[in-house]
Amino acid sequence: MSTQPPGRRALITACLALLLPACNSVPPPSTAEITSADEARPIRLRHLSALPVPRWVNALPIPKIATATSPDAYTLTLQPGRHDFGIGGPTTPVWTYSDGTPPSYLGPTIVARYGTPVHITWVNALPTMLPFAQEEDHLPTGAQGEPMAAAPFGDAVTHLHGGHIRDLADGGPTQHFSPGDSRQVDYPNDQEAATLWYHDHAMGLTRLNVMAGLAGAYVLTDPYEQTLNLPTGAYDVPLVLQDRSFNADGSLQYPERWEPEFFGDVAVVNGKAFPFLDVEPRPYRLRLLNGSNARFYRLSLSRPKAGKVTLQQIGADGGLLPVMNPTGRLLLAPGERADVIVDFSAFRGQTLTVTNDAATPYSGKPDKAGGTPPLPELLQFRVRNTAPSAASGTPPTPLRPLSENLSLQQAVVQRDLTLNEVLDPQTGLPLRSQLGTLNPDGSAHLLSFDDPVTETPRVNTVEAWNLINNTVDVHPIHLHLVQFQVLDRRAVLRDAAGRVTGYGPALPSDPAEAGWKDTVRANPNEATRILVRFDRAGAYVWHCHILEHEDNDMMRPLQVLP
Structure with missing residues (x-):
């Protein structure tokens, strides 16, 4: 079991100070090298576009x-x-x-x-x-x-x-x-x-x-x-969120060899950089999908000098929530989805901006700059100054009761599974990310994708998976085949050697996670428990949905037995 030294966080903080543009375009890259005091190793800044990218055009x-x-x-x-x-x-x-x-x-x-x-x-x-x-x-x-x-x-x-x-x-x-x-x-x-x-x-x-x-x-x-009076047609809008960087010739900029994560400096929504959408003063359904490789988004819908607009979340990964979740901020990890209703009828003639304050890598902490490189703004809504229309968009409460409310008592197996990083002893940066199991002494047993399968549930049974995050970053864990329910999160208690000795009090899952999920955020030094019914036999996988982690061994086979 390995944890990251504080050097990585110190490095990110140092880099952030150089990457705070206060203009309407992304600047050309800096060639500065940052040396972390505690590591004394030069790290060149990367993933900065080589041309200024216009916003809101x-x-x-x-x-x-x-x-x-x-x-x-x-x-x-x-x-x-x-x-x-x-x-x-x-x-x-x-x-x-x-x-x-x-x-x-x-x-x-x-x-x-x-x-x-x-x-x-x-x-x-x-x-x-x-x-x-x-x-x-x-x-x-x-x-x-x-x-x-x-x-x-x-x-x-x-x-x-x-x-x-x-x-x-x-x-x-x-x-x-x-x-x-x-x-x-x-x-x-x-x-x-x-x-x-x-x-x-x-x-x-x-x-x-x-x-x-x-x-x-x-x-x-x-x-x-279709019976729920939700916005449809032109008022039902998918929003695929990605971050990209570009070379001077317009080509995508991406490291030629594996790096622990990729964070671009250009917000791309539905394939366009920093776009805008003209909307009518009425309710819209926005289907948000985090399609980025590694970047988390803590999203808000903001008005200049007027605060945040309430988002009415109606759905998550697996469909509608049992009840609406009104929120001013929505957190999306790579692979996660959220459906929200936004009523623009009170904002005629105004411009609203989708903002982001998630740090990179995401450890659960906010960053007003929107990470490194910063992406504090993603998209603008320009509300037409016309009379509001009588329109659908106010869903009932409750929305959709759970088809099955899983409980810990149903679990025939409770698995302790670990999330780990193997670190470079010289830089403190990850060399490899791996999943694993928990040894009887509380230490982590790291496993590669090709190691024998250890997750072998029986078809039509319920299991409780206890995802123990031994790293300092949040990992989005995705299971193929199934939709599951998030039970709770608990602080991990450790001895002086870092071995797991127990857990703190259970904290309930977020209201945004009240429905069916296929991707769950596993927070640092916490154990995230999910309840899963496996209803089809076959060979599948489960993995971290940070794509750089998934490609570098943070994925394991999942064999559902008859």
Whole structure:
């Protein structure tokens, strides 16, 4: 078991002082080197765009709805293309999902209905060279000095994140396939209405393929949701949040070898940099999706000199919450989703800005600058100065009672699972992230992806997973196949050697987590307990959804036994 020394935090604080632009564009990069006093090692600042990026000049695009080849059947081709991010420079080489219509960055939104299966043919027409520079040996070596497993460049496989799917269609990391090949999958859509998403999941390449553009929204509807008087059509808006950096030639800037996390300096929403959306003075449904590699967002909707606007959260990863969660701030980890209602009728003629104050890496603490590099502002809403319209948008309370309220008493197994980082003894920075189990003496037993499977629940049983975070950062933990419930969080008690000796009092889960979840934030030095019913046998995975961690061994097999 390993924890990070304070040097990493000190380094981030030092870098932050140099990265606080107070202007309407992202400045060119600094070439300064920062030396942390306690480590005395130079660290060059990276991921700063090489050209000033304009703000609030790009209209927010709405991802197009996928075109079916026949009822509820789609062919989506993974292919190279170019995209205009609105960065005030050349267009950018990207990878896209194309449905036969002109391709665009972010795949087309698939709209599915409960109980109606969707059939998709994924066709790999990618080149074997990424649209940004990458070394052939881009991953660090493993625990024994062995090369880390990674698929060849150009290989891909699409995972429906949050989908209740048989294992052969899951899009797991070992199911990647090569350019020139294709795969056919069926998604049963036998779960409640929810905002899901699809993205690449190839072994060792997920961070690269998603950075290149392989992601898109998947909206599942059902008859119950349609009775709730929620905004629909043009008033139901997906917002895919990402951070990117750009070179002077317009290409994506990304490190050529693995780094612990990626944080870009340009907010990209639905594929446009720092966009705006003109809205009517009426309620809107906003489907928020954190599609960033590593950046967390603590989101607020702010008016100049007038404070924050209340967000009415109605949904999370797995669908509608039991009751609305009114909040002034919403925290989203990579992979998490949240549906909110915002009523703009009281803000005619005003401009509202989506702001962010999450630190990077995210340890649970705020940062007014919005991290390093800073992203304090993401998106503007410009409310038209017209009369408010009588419109849908006030959902009932309760929204949707839980289909099953899981309890600790139902758990036939309680598993102690650990989240760990292996640190460079010279720099204190992570070399590798790993999941593991807990030894009887309270120490962590670190495991690689290829180690024998240890999580083997039986089908149709409930388990309690106790996620013990031995690092100083928050990790979003995602389980394939299932939606689960967050039970509580407890402080971890340790002896002088750092071994776990017990837990503090249980703290209830956040109101934003009251519904079904497939991704949960595991806070530093806490044990986060989730309750999971495994209702389908098969081979799946669970992992950290910081993509740089996932690619560098923070992923484990999950075998649901008959």
